[in-house]
Amino acid sequence: MIKNKETMIIIPARMAATRLPGKPLMVIDNKPMIVHIWEKAIKSIADKVIVATDSDDIIKEIVGRGGQAIKTRTDHKTGSDRIYEALLKTELEGSYSYIMNLQGDIPTIDPNIINLAIEKIKKTDADIITFGKKITNKKDIEDSNVVKVATNLTTLGSESPALYFSRSPIPFGKGSYYEHIGLYMYKRHALEKFILSSQTALEERENLEQIRALENNLKINIILIKDNIIGVDTIEDFKKAKELIENQSKDKK
Numbered sequence: 001m002i003k004n005k006e007t008m009i010i011i012p013a014r015m016a017a018t019r020l021p022g023k024p025l026m027v028i029d030n031k032p033m034i035v036h037i038w039e040k041a042i043k044s045i046a047d048k049v050i051v052a053t054d055s056d057d058i059i060k061e062i063v064g065r066g067g068q069a070i071k072t073r074t075d076h077k078t079g080s081d082r083i084y085e086a087l088l089k090t091e092l093e094g095s096y097s098y099i100m101n102l103q104g105d106i107p108t109i110d111p112n113i114i115n116l117a118i119e120k121i122k123k124t125d126a127d128i129i130t131f132g133k134k135i136t137n138k139k140d141i142e143d144s145n146v147v148k149v150a151t152n153l154t155t156l157g158s159e160s161p162a163l164y165f166s167r168s169p170i171p172f173g174k175g176s177y178y179e180h181i182g183l184y185m186y187k188r189h190a191l192e193k194f195i196l197s198s199q200t201a202l203e204e205r206e207n208l209e210q211i212r213a214l215e216n217n218l219k220i221n222i223i224l225i226k227d228n229i230i231g232v233d234t235i236e237d238f239k240k241a242k243e244l245i246e247n248q249s250k251d252k253k
Contacts, residue, residue, distance in 0.1 A: 006097040007118050009046045010086050011037055012072075012079035013053045013104035019145065019233050024058055024104050028242045029249050032061050033232065036107035036245065042067070044114040046100065052086035053104075077199060078209035079103055080184065084195045098122070099191050103182035105232040107241050113227060117185040124159065126221035127190035128213060131181035132162075133225055140179065141169045145233040147180040147208060153224045162220040165208050178222070181229050184210070190218050 013024040013034050020026075024034040034051065041049045051062045051069040054076075062069040070089050076082040083101050098121050102114065113131065121129045132149050140146040144167040153160045164170060165180055186194070194213050203211040213220055230241040 006095075007046045007100065008048045008050070008087065008090075008096045008098075009041045009044065009100040009102050009114070010083035011041060011049070011051045011102045011104050012076075012082040012086075013051055013055070013058050014074075014076075014082070015055045015058070016074075017105075017233075020235060020238065023232055023238065024053070024055070025061070026238055028107060028238075029246045032058075033107045033238075033241075034058055034104050035061055035065065037102065037104055037109065038062055038065075038067055040107075040109050040111050041102055041114060043111040045118055046114070048090075048096070050086060050090055051104070052082045054082075080186075080191065080194055080209055084191060087191075097188050099186045099188060101184040101186065103231075106182050106229055107232065108228060108230045108244055109183065110227050110229070113181075113183070113225060113229070116223065116225075117183060120159065120221075120223065121185045121187060124221055125219070126159075126161070127187050127193075127218040128210075128220045129159075129185040130162070130210070130220060130222055131183055131225050131229075132178040132222045133181060133227070133229065135177040135179050141177050144168070145237070146231075147182075149178050149180040149222055151178060151222050153178060153222060156224050156226055159221050159223050162210070162214070162222045164214070165210050166206055167208070178224070180210075180222075181225070182231050193218060 025032045054074040059069040070086040072085045150163040150170045197216045200215045
């Protein structure tokens with residue numbers, strides 16, 4: 001498969017996560033979690049993959065496996081702020097038109113989902129592409145660690161504007177709820193506009209950076225998928241991801 005010469009994936013990773021400190025280096029199937037995500041990314045059609053981190057230990061893990069990692073500041077408030085610093089440090093001529101923020105806590109991500117985002121961003125009228133999946137565990141609806149998205153999605157594979165994101169159950173009332181998956185595919189102008197915008201009150205209140213994009217009139221389209229993607233925010237999430245990955249590894253042996 002020919003590599004896309006316009007796309008860069010940047011994986012932001014920091015050790016001081018509020019809910020689960022040190023999670024990028026927590027071990028799953030004999031490898032740190034950040035390595036699992038990096039390995040999925042390099043299997044995609046993206047032209048370049050780098051890890052952006054404030055940790056020398058994370059850099060050592062990635063570089064030791066032949067990958068590229070960039071040291072970034074410790075004071076970034078969001079993952080997108082961190083990837084933009086890394087982008088400016090690695091880009092020679094501003095040639096990348098599409099930049100993916102592949103968050104460093106979704107080790108079960110499928111490279112096919114990454115490829116879908118890369119393919120969709122070239123065709124969409126949206127500024128940002130991301131993903132959602134139907135919540136099937138009722139406990140997740142009330143769990144503030146599970147980010148919900150309000151949208152009119154109904155069909156797998158469909159693409160529809162995101163209306164709002166929240167850690168609370170949205171929308172109110174009967175019907176389906178959708179979990180947001182932590183992957184953002186930016187058109188370059190959208191990432192730059194996002195970075196140049198100040199944090200908003202709603203963004204800080206929800207602790208969700210994507211709300212800043214919405215408040216600055218950037219269109220975010222959600223694609224509905226069914227894949228078993230687990231975002232690791234708590235030790236319970238980590239145990240679920242670890243079990244899934246290690247079971248898959250056993251099946252391949």
